[in-house]
Each structure stands twice: as structure tokens, then as C-alpha cells.
Amino acid sequence: MIMMDGVVKRYNDLIALDHFSFTARDGEIVGLLGPNGCGKTTAINCMLSLLTFDSGEIEIFGEKVDSNNNTVKRRIGIVPQELAIFDKLNVYENIDFYCGLYVSDNKERKKLVEEAIDFVDLEKYRKFTPGKLSGGLKRRLNIACGIAHKPELLFMDEPTVAVDAQSRHFILEGIKKMKAKGTTVIYTTHYLEEAEQLCDRMVIMDQGRSIAQGTVSQLQKSISTQERVEVGFLTEDQDMKKRLEELPHVVKVSSKNGNYLIHFETQENNLPNLIKFIESNDLTYTELTSERSTLSDIFLELTGKELRD
Amino acid sequence: MTVFKGILLHFWKYKILILILLAAFFGFAIMFSQGNSSDNYNSESLRLKVIDHSQSDISRGLIEYLNVNNEAEIINEEKTDIEALEEEIFLSAIDGFIIIPPDAQPRFMDGDPVVETTSDRRTSKHLQLQTAIQQYFMFLKADFDTTGTLHPNETIELLSESIDVKIHESVDVEAQSNFDYMKNYTNFAGYWIMLFLLIIVGNVMSEFNSPELKQRINVSPMKTGTFMYQMIISQIVVGLVVVAFMFFGAVALRSGELSGVPLGKMLAALILITAFTLSIHYVIGALTTNKFIINGLANFIAIGMAFLSGVMMPLEVMGETAQNIAQYLPLYHFTQIYAEADITWSESAFPMLVVALYTIAFLIIGMIVENKRKISS
Numbered sequence A: 001m002i003m004m005d006g007v008v009k010r011y012n013d014l015i016a017l018d019h020f021s022f023t024a025r026d027g028e029i030v031g032l033l034g035p036n037g038c039g040k041t042t043a044i045n046c047m048l049s050l051l052t053f054d055s056g057e058i059e060i061f062g063e064k065v066d067s068n069n070n071t072v073k074r075r076i077g078i079v080p081q082e083l084a085i086f087d088k089l090n091v092y093e094n095i096d097f098y099c100g101l102y103v104s105d106n107k108e109r110k111k112l113v114e115e116a117i118d119f120v121d122l123e124k125y126r127k128f129t130p131g132k133l134s135g136g137l138k139r140r141l142n143i144a145c146g147i148a149h150k151p152e153l154l155f156m157d158e159p160t161v162a163v164d165a166q167s168r169h170f171i172l173e174g175i176k177k178m179k180a181k182g183t184t185v186i187y188t189t190h191y192l193e194e195a196e197q198l199c200d201r202m203v204i205m206d207q208g209r210s211i212a213q214g215t216v217s218q219l220q221k222s223i224s225t226q227e228r229v230e231v232g233f234l235t236e237d238q239d240m241k242k243r244l245e246e247l248p249h250v251v252k253v254s255s256k257n258g259n260y261l262i263h264f265e266t267q268e269n270n271l272p273n274l275i276k277f278i279e280s281n282d283l284t285y286t287e288l289t290s291e292r293s294t295l296s297d298i299f300l301e302l303t304g305k306e307l308r309d
Numbered sequence B: 001m002t003v004f005k006g007i008l009l010h011f012w013k014y015k016i017l018i019l020i021l022l023a024a025f026f027g028f029a030i031m032f033s034q035g036n037s038s039d040n041y042n043s044e045s046l047r048l049k050v051i052d053h054s055q056s057d058i059s060r061g062l063i064e065y066l067n068v069n070n071e072a073e074i075i076n077e078e079k080t081d082i083e084a085l086e087e088e089i090f091l092s093a094i095d096g097f098i099i100i101p102p103d104a105q106p107r108f109m110d111g112d113p114v115v116e117t118t119s120d121r122r123t124s125k126h127l128q129l130q131t132a133i134q135q136y137f138m139f140l141k142a143d144f145d146t147t148g149t150l151h152p153n154e155t156i157e158l159l160s161e162s163i164d165v166k167i168h169e170s171v172d173v174e175a176q177s178n179f180d181y182m183k184n185y186t187n188f189a190g191y192w193i194m195l196f197l198l199i200i201v202g203n204v205m206s207e208f209n210s211p212e213l214k215q216r217i218n219v220s221p222m223k224t225g226t227f228m229y230q231m232i233i234s235q236i237v238v239g240l241v242v243v244a245f246m247f248f249g250a251v252a253l254r255s256g257e258l259s260g261v262p263l264g265k266m267l268a269a270l271i272l273i274t275a276f277t278l279s280i281h282y283v284i285g286a287l288t289t290n291k292f293i294i295n296g297l298a299n300f301i302a303i304g305m306a307f308l309s310g311v312m313m314p315l316e317v318m319g320e321t322a323q324n325i326a327q328y329l330p331l332y333h334f335t336q337i338y339a340e341a342d343i344t345w346s347e348s349a350f351p352m353l354v355v356a357l358y359t360i361a362f363l364i365i366g367m368i369v370e371n372k373r374k375i376s377s
């Protein structure tokens, strides 16, 4: 569906995309993740041929991207990061306008617009102009404008920023339904839970490069720490850190709030091994918690940055 | 036609502002129109009483002449009560009375004032009476000076003929005043259309030209050519609706007072100034999408040009420099399209061509600016 190979995009001295490669298969939801300024929006704009790029290749639906190829454009939808809605038009008129760029049949368009309004749950606000909508409601309108014509390929650039948890859940469910009907979605977000919940595959970007791709479990395997266990003991022992490090599969031991934080390189049998160790040494523990690595750990380890601003 | 519809929908959202601007315009137009028509001086028939002590040829002639357009009642000289007559004027029972002294004829020969009139000085009827009497004696005197004899009857005939001529002339005067009014109206309408289109079209199009929306529309399968086409068509439609309002508004306002007005040329001028304004707007739109700058420029251009083109006040009032500059401004040529009441199409052709060329020039400038901006982004 999408093939992006070795794309380089420069803004004067700044390299926004540095030999960036990316693929998305039919019917997949692919997450594009990365810190601010890593080039997510730039990558999407190149795919949409809104931007020209310096070298590399991009194919969509098996055809080279071309800003004049209207048959390809007709099959694509976009929910841009920056709101693209008319201040003077109300909710219905905005969606109708954008849908009208793709669908000229009045009757069919009317039906599609109604469906889009349902999709983002804006029925109550259909006569409101954006000036009277809250930030989150505007975001929902922005989404409706992008999806109304039922594209086969949908780009969503941080669509759920400022949308409250309940509506976000509603929208994510909607996207899953679209996927079920065969829509391919390219999704960028800063919310890792969202990506974990929604995306079949993820591409992690940093400084214009793709540094890791795969499913959540594939990505997890690519990093050193798989599980972290925090443990505290009643009695102090000088050698304790060293003795913990000798346990199987331990990568490192650090301290946290006066407790020990043990990093394991696998996820198997770490807690039973630790409990066996405690029992055999007659120790009393005050606290014992275990945590599997999350996407945010993956992120931190791969990029050295927290994803959330 | 989604863009076309979208743009018209945007104009519709400005309906309140548009209505206010239209109301303001027609408010002015009606105000001017009323001030103008009250200038039309209508002479009315006067109710007069005459006391004739002279009973001479000239006194009988005067009475006969006054009776052509008025009612002059001769009253008995014995029972004259001046105070009662004054009372009648005060009560508006009569408009005035005339006392012809016994020595009217010798007085006339000597060139002295012949009759004594009394009327309400505050009304226009006073003036009307004076004029009528003066006219009679003037003509009589001219006749006497050339022939050496008095012929009051011929004088009356002569005067009546000259009244016919006057009536004929006053039709021309009416045509001139019709034209003057419509000329001022069209000047003002030209200025108003410029301001209106620059502000309203400027605001609507700045929305469509904002980068986020432009990008978003670029992603869609709408061809750039189709987009431009629909944009231009929608602006032309709005422009023509505005011109129709201005033009037919005037026709309705002045129905019956349109003889001698070159309406066709005025309509052509309004259409041309609309096209010209849209071309200026195109350049502004290519330069900026900032609404404050657009509104500022709109006022600056429209008011500046209006002042320098004789739309706001006659050019003759201004200095020579201003007049020289005006020659180069399209709004000046706009006013020249309908400069005279009896202007012919071939005389209008040149200023029409100038405005059209200005329009084309601005369109070309706009295209150059837009291409430059596209390349730099």
C-alpha cells in the first residue's frame, strides 16, 4: 500500500528526514511514533506530495506519488495535525465542504456527512461554528472532515490531542471499525497507550530516521530490559546490591526510594527466582513489585528521550 | 461546485455586515435624492387682489398678464380697506394685493416704480409676484423703447410665448439635474463597491487562502484549475449581485427621473470597476492572508483612490498635482465613462479600455506575486 524508501528531506541545513524508510500493508494500522520534531508530519506530507523531497522514492497504491494524480488522491484521507476547518462554516457545512471535494453526488454526500457526524459524536453541535466549539470538539470536527468520504488510506496526524478520554475511546473504537472494513491507517500520536491499543505495527522515529519497527512484542524484544522488579528489605546489607546482581538474567541493579530496582533481560521466572533467593537467605522483604517493560521504556531506551512532552 | 458553494456560503455568513453596508449606502442615496428634488422650484398659481386707481392701458395689461397664470381679482377702489387686505394675507386667504396708483402711466414713462405690492415676504410667493410684475414692465419697456408706443396686448403675447420657451428649457434643466444626481450616485457607488468588495471578498478569501486550508484542499482530488475557476466564478457572481443592487436600486429610487441619464454607460462603468477591484484583491490576496492587513489596505486603497479621482469631491477643487495624479488612476477613468449626460459609446470607449487594461495589469501582477510565493515555499 505504502512504500517509502530512503527518503531524504532537507529544510536548508536541517535534515528533517534522513534516509527514512517505511512500509504499510493493506488494512494495517501503523503507528508513527517519535518525539517532537522527529519528522512525523514531514514524512506524512511527503507521502501526500504536499512536500517535495530531495532523494528517495515513495509509492502509494503501487504508483509513484505525484501531486497531479487525482485518482490516487481520491482514495486518500487526511486528518492534519493543524486544524483545517473554516471558522465561518458550521459543523455540518465544514464536513459537507470537505466531503464535497471527493463526492459530488448530493444524496450520497448527505449520507456520508451524517455518518461522519455520528462517528465523532457531534450530533448535538451540528449547527455550531468552530468558534463556539471547545478545543476537543474542534479536534473531533477536524477528524470528521478527514474521514467523511471513507478513504481507503487514512493519515491521522495526532488526531486526539486535547480530546477527553471518553471521546478518545469512542474515536479509537471508530478507527478499529474502519480497519475492520479494510481501511489502512497511518497514525501518529504522543499517547503510547493509544498506540499500543490501536496499532498493528509501529515505527519509531528519531531525528528523521526510523530506529525501530515492529509489533509491540517485537519491539519489546529488541531492548535489553524486559522486566523490572522493585524490592525493599527490612535489614540493611552492604553486599546486597552485588548479591542481587548475581541472580540469573539480571542486567543491572539500581536504587529507587531506598529500595532496589532490578532490571531483567527476559520476562520468565524472574519473580520465582527472587523469592527463592529471599527464602534461602532468610530475608524479610517490605515491598515487592514487578513491572513489565512498556512502550515508554522501549522509547526511552531507544531514543534516550521521554515521548511525552 | 463545492468550492463555489463554499465561497458563496461564506458571503452569506457576512449577510448582516452586507446588509448594514447596503443600508448605509441607500440611506445616503435617499438623503441626497431628497435634498436634490426640493431644488425643483415649482411656481404655483397666486391668489391676488388688485386695486386699480389708474384704469389705463398698462394697468389693464398688467392685470390681464397676471391672470394668465394666477387669479387676480379687481376690487372696488372706493371701499378699499388696506388693513382688511393685510389681514387676509395673514390668514392666507390671499397671497398678496397690488395697488396701481392713478399716475401709473407717467411713472412708467419716467422709469419709476409703478405699482405697490404687499405680500408675505417669508414665502416664495412674494418672490414669484415680484418677478411676474418685473417681467411685465421689463418687456413693456423694451417694446416702448424700440417702438415709442405702448402695446400691452402684444407684450402679453410675447411674454406667454417666452413662458413656453421657459417650460421647454426647464425640461432640459430637469434632465441635467437627473444626470447630476445619477453621476454623483454612480461616483459614490463606485467607491462603495471598491470598499465593499475589498473588505468582504478580502475577508472571505483570506480564509480560503490560509495555509492549513490550502494544504488540505491540495491533498484532495480537486484540480488547481477547477479550484481557481470556481473561486473566480463565485467572486464574479458576488460582484454582479452587488452591481445589480447598486444599479437597479438607483433605477427604483429615481424611477421617473431618469431621462437624460446615460444608464448603459453607468452600468458598464460599475461592472468594470467591480472587475478592477477583484483584480486588486487578487494581488492583495497573493501578498497576504492577514485580515488586518487586508482590511487596512482595502480602506487605504479605496479611500485614497476615491479622493484622488474626483469621486469624493470635484477634482477642480484640488490642486494641480492632485489633478495630474488623478489622470493615472483607474477610478478617474471610471468617472469619465459617464462624464457627460449625452456621452456617446465611442467617447466612453477610451476610459472603459483604460479601466480594463488596469484590471488586466493587476491580474498579471497577482499571478507573478503568487508564483514567486509558490516557488519560495
Ligand SMILES: Nc1ncnc2c1ncn2[C@@H]1O[C@H](COP(=O)(O)OP(=O)(O)OP(=O)(O)O)[C@@H](O)[C@H]1O
Pocket (backbone or CB within 6 Å): A011, A014, A016, A034, A035, A036, A037, A038, A039, A040, A041, A042, A043, A081
Ligand atoms: N517549513 C519548515 N521549514 C523549516 N523547518 C521545518 C519546516 N517544517 C518542519 N521543519 C522542521 O523539520 C523537523 C521535523 O518537523 P515535523 O513537523 O515533521 O516534526 P513532527 O515529528 O511532526 O513533530 P511534532 O510531534 O511536534 O508534530 C523539525 O525540526 C522542524 O523544525
Ligand SMILES: [Mg+2]
Pocket (backbone or CB within 6 Å): A040, A041, A042, A081, A157
Ligand atoms: Mg507533527
